[in-house]
Structure formats: structure tokens, C-alpha cells
Amino acid sequence: MNRFVSAALAVAATAAFAGGAEAQTGLLAQVKSRGQLICGVGPGLAGFGIPDAQGNWSGLDVDLCRAISAAVFNDPAKVKFIPLSSKDRFTALQSGEVDLLSRNTTWTMSRDTSLGLNFAGVNYYDGQGFMVRKKLGIDSALKLAGASVCTQQGTTTELNLADFFRANKLKYEVVAFASADETIKAYESGRCDAFTTDASGLYAERLKLGVPTDHIVLPDIISKEPLGPVVRHGDDTWLDIVKWTHFAMLNAEELGVTKANLDEMLKSENPEIKRLLGTEGKFGEAVGLSNDWVVRIIKHVGNYGESFERNVGANSLLKIARGQNALWTKGGLQYAPPIR
């Protein structure tokens, strides 16, 4: 009997204290020894994160994961993508199921302060909009009085929607679904007059409709939706890596470093480019990477502008204008601190 009890206690003790070990060793060391980055992405939003028929993921958010993988492993393919619904994403990140979240997640104060998470930057400035059928003949969200609105539940979208109709003293009916797919299907079947989500999402979801041109995105933007990658609280090195991978891609675009001209740029005498590409200084080593980390990112993924055009901009099906997501030098909001 004694043997039985002590064995049971030993098992129990191991089970109970097996958690907690992660905080001691850094996430970067873990990722390196695992040989793979585990990245939480959206469950399939065209332009941002979507798998093709062969299961290869692509998109703006996916590119950020690939860039981190390139910086760490010199290989953009060492990423395991975990599709997460908006309902499950924070729990998956908090519980350590994924190393980072790169999936259309709005940076809000409550999420940044009370969920044990840190936002690492904004890779897409968005705002919430509405899509309606053209034949309704309305040109503004303010004319949606009494409308039924389909939305995905458990997001900031649901809150903004309530705020907007409350602030404008309009009556409406909300129909909330668990996934984006079911939401857009309900909208298409006529259950709702309008479909609401972030404007980028509206363009992406519109592609799923039978006749996309029968639907228009109303010009009203009712909220600020800074979307960006998220990491767990308490590992500053890892936060730096994610943050500076994004900034490196922005700085590369600003300095005109592209996938195509990378080899020439390596010979550049411009001190800013030299610091960016690691031919001067030891900026990569400061975050536990190699000094040519940005070279790896640009070689495999390209700069921010290239990723944008390829996934959501002019070279993609979505054809979203750069708008707010242009560099600060071109009147947009994308602004990266300098590497020095």
C-alpha cells in the first residue's frame, strides 16, 4: 500500500509542477531547439492568412511569421501555422500553444494590460466598416436604421457596432456567429441587411460571395483597428524579435532595399543601409540573432511594401489601396524607429 501511495504522489507531483518551467529559459532558445516556430494565424482570411490547396499558407500576417523564421533559421519554411478563431486565439497564446499570434488582432488597452499579453506593433492599420447589397441603394452607414447586421462574435467588432448604433441613436438587430464563414453565409442568404467587420476583412470576405460585384463596402469607417502581432507577457527578448522583425521590414522599404536589389545594397556605402543589413554594428546579436538577420528576412520574404502589394495590394485579388498603411514618408502611418 505504501508503495502505491508514494508512486501516486510522485505522479501527481510531476503532473502538478510540470507547468511553470517555460519562464526560466527564453522562448527564442526554445524555438531554436525545437527547430520550428509555432505561429497562430487566422483560420482563413484572404490576403492576411489563408492556406492554398496544398496547405501552403500565405498572406500579410503569415509573411511576418515567415520573416521571423527567416531571421532565426535562415529559412522561411520552418513555421508551423495553427489556425485560430477569434474566440480561441488569446487562450492559445496564453497557454503557450503558439509562440506568437499574427492574425488580425486589434490592439486595445484591456487586451494589452489584463490578458498577460504584449502587442508588438501594428502591421495593418484598419477600421471597421459595413458591406451591403447594392440594390438596397444606400450610401452611408447612417442610413442603416432598423437593419439586421451579421457579425462574428467575441470581437471588438461586436462592441464597436453597439457603440456606433447607440451613439447615432439608431435601432438595429445583431446576429452573431462563431466563425467568419458562417457569418458571411448568413449575410448571403439574406438573413441580414449588412455585414460588418474590419474593412480589410470586408474586401476579403466579399471574394467568397457568389457575385462579389453585387455588394458594396460603405465608405463609413466607425472605429480604429490597429492590427498587429501579439506575444506573451514576460519574455522581453522575444517581444523585441517580433517587434524589430516588423520594423526591419518597414525600414527596408523606406531605404529602398528589396528582394531584387539585395545583393547591390549589401555593397552600399549608406550608413543606414549598412546598419540595417548588418555590415556595420552588431544589432542582430543584441536580440540573440545573427548580424545578417535582416538580409535573411529580405532574401526570403522581402520588405513590408513588397509583402503588402503581393498579399493585399495591387498585385493581389483584394486590390486594397495602401492608404493609411503607406510609409510615413508617403503620408501614411507606417513608421519604424531607426536601427542605430
Added chain:
Amino acid sequence: MTTIPTEPVQPGKASLLYDPKIRGYVYQLALLAVVGFLVYSAASNAIENLRAQKIASGFGFWHNAAGFDVNQKLIPFSASGSTYGQAFWVGLLNTLLVASIGIVLATFLGFFVGVARLSSNWILAKIAMVYVEVIRNLPLLLQLFFWYNAVLKPLPNPRQSIALPAGILLNNRGLYLPDPQLEPGGSLIVLTFLLGIVAAITFRYWARKQQTATGKQYPVGWVALGLVVVLPFFVYLLMGRPITFIYPELAGFNLRGGIQIFPEFVALLIGLTTYTAGFIAEVVRAGILAVSKGQSEAAHALGLRPGPTLKLVVIPQAMRVIIPPLTSNYLNLTKNSSLAVAIGYPDLVQVFTGTVLNQTGQAVEVVAITMAVYLTISLVTSLFMNIYNKRMALVER
């Protein structure tokens, strides 16, 4: 052979170590201690991790403003001023609503199909068989999608609403019924109606007693109809028709006024009812088959027709076999109602573990509360069914 002169050995007194009873207690205590330790260490581990990650915990969020809307609500709820706690009640009531109506409907449908499957009418029996086999072998989630689309697809948009008699309108936003408004004197009608129900039940009880005592039968159905329907109607006319209706009418995109029954609710109710009825039908069939054939033969020999035989002889005996599995089907229906989240019906899981969890990020608390709620519903349901089962079991002769 000589007798053994030692004192008689009393079992259990010899050595505590070898007493099976004491040993049993020790083993049980040890198991309890291990389980208790596991629970304690898991809980303290979770608390420690939450604290280490600076994740807010506790139930403070309960009184925070919710800031989102829900379409179907049985109690007042709005984005302005309602709390997460109120959102919980909205979701819970919606779950209970669909589950309780679903249980009643599934019981009726299930009994009908179960009896039909044993019917001597070949077509009826085969239809019941096909129904059971199809319904039982498809995942409920797929059926819900089917019903939701089947409910929505044929319905027109609000501007082309189908007008049904009595001012009822039907479109893809729901079924709109006139909303009755009680004017002074109207409450008397409601009172008459309620008294009518009580009187009808009393009369049925009295008629039963009379029948057992004297064998005389009374028209219970007609009397009940008169008490519950005709009498309140006379009061309605007598009081000068003190009930007015607010009729739904087109305003902007949608209809305004009236009582709206949402398509999500209808789809979920149909899905849960038909699915559970398939299982109940099998339970009923098994119960009826468990009653020995001699029982119905004896009833027939007494001159009872098949209908009364079933009602008075077979089903009462079958009930003892039917009730325990019936209980677990009721519990399944209640738990399955959480699939509502897929078709946009705001049940407890959708509102609370969906929206509230995501807005607050308090996964541990929200999931714990939800689990406690489903556990409570299940325990209460099986408690009532056990009481009912005991009463049925006493009939045993």
C-alpha cells in the same frame, strides 16, 4: 482428535491490519487524499501561472458594463448599461427556453415515432424506421446547418413578407406575431384562463376517481375545452374585448412591432427536437418490446381494442424501462443546445463562453461558471426524472 483449547477467534479482532473493513477505509482515504492533492495542486498551479503572467482573475468582471447587444432576450438587455452578469442570465434563459420546449416536443414526437415503428400499418412502420435511421446517423451539427438553411432559404425578405391570417407575417428575419396588450379588465381573462386550467385538472382527477369507484366515464376532454377555451372567450366578449394587438408593420428595412420569433431559434428547436426524437423513438420501442406479449394478448382477450391496450396496459409497464434512458436523452438535448453557437442563436455558450469570455479574457472563471451551470441543469433534470421513476416503479405488482 482433540479440541483446540485456545479462545475462539473473532473475525476482525485478531489484527486491525488484516480486517477487510478497515483496509477498505484506508484505501478509500488514501484515494481521496490523492485526488484532493491533485485538485489542489492543479488549482494552485493555475492560480500561480495566471499571477505570473499578470492575467487578471476573479469575478470582478461580473459587474462591468457589457457593451454589446443580443437579439433574442427574455429579460431587458442593452449595450448601454447592462453588465456581463446580465449577459449571463440572457444566455442562460435562452438555453433553458430552447431546451425545455425541445424536451416537450421531442418527447411527443419520439413517442409517436416509437409507437409508429411497431405499428401493424406497414407504410407507417417503414416511414418511422427510415426517420430513425436517417436522423440517428447524421451529426447534429450538420442537421442544424441544414435546418437553418432550410428555414431561411425559402423565406422572402421583409419587404415581400408572407402575410398569414390574423396579422402574422413571415420573412427571413423571423415569424412576427401580433403583440397582445392588456387593457383594463384584460387581466380578468387571464385569471379565468388560469382558473379554467386548475378546474380542468381537478375535474379530471375527480372523473378518474369516479371511474375507479363506479365505472362511469365522463367527457373529460370536452369539459376541459369548455373551461380553458370557451369560458375565457365569453369573459373576453363580456368585458368588451379588452385585449388589443400591436401588429407588425414594415418600417425601413425590417418590421416593427409584434413579437418576433427568430429563425435561429426555430432552426435550433427543429434540429434538437427531430434529432433527440430519433433516439427517444428507439427508447420507446425498446420499452414496448420489453413488455411481455402475453400482456397485450390478455388485454385483447378482455375485449380491449389496440388503442386502449397500448394506453392502459403496455405503455404504463414500458415506462419503467423507458424512463432511465429517456432521462439521458433529455440531458443530451440540453447539452446539445450549446451547438447553437454555430447558427447564431444566443444561448449560454454563445453569449457567455463566446462573447463575454472574449471581451474579458477570463477563461478560467467563465468556463468554470458555464460548467457549473450545465452540471446543475443536468443534476436537476435527473433528480426530477428519478422522482418520476420512483413513482412509476411503485406501480409494480
